Amino acid sequence: MNNEEKNTFVKQQITEAAIQLLVEYDLSQISIRQITAKAQVSRNSFYRNYVDKEDILMKHIKNLISKWDAEYQLVNKDSNAELYGSLFKHLKENSVFYQLLKKRNLFHLFLNTYIALYGPKTEYDNMTAYVTSFIAYGTYGWIEEWIGRGMQESAETMSSLLSLHGMK
Secondary structure, three states, rough: OOOOHHHHHHHHHHHHHHHHHHHHHOOOHOOOHHHHHHHOOOOHHHHHOOOOOHHHHHHHHHHHHHHHHHHHHHHHOHHHHHHHHHHHHHHHHOOHHHHHHHHHHOHHHHHHHHHHHOOOOOOHHHHHHHHHHHHHHHHHHHHHHHHHHHOOOOHHHHHHOOOOOOOO
């Protein structure tokens, strides 16, 4: 393995270890030592890649969302119904992880990542920023509530509900 492959492997190990520990413990109860021991990597490897424990989860969320977005962009569809259907399908496919974040009161990490990617940007004019903010935070609200209620509806149903209520 070259250095990049080794580093990718190390990050995977750390992420998997942190998520496995999060199943059993609150994030505040997990130490860096526990994560590195479970991942079988050094503390140096941890700090070379992450600032803290939340950083592991933030980067994992960003990776999941970015992967979904890249796959969606390949299809290059234009309707909001298809976009939301695809987004909710992604959330459903990764429901164990997203529900774990919600259970451990860490869903704000999803919000931070989601808004950084899809929320308003400083370079937007005021009206564009307001509209983008309205859509991004509104969509996030639907996502958080759906996950909090156990993701009972299908991705298709969630897309239809959004379309019926103004997000066409």
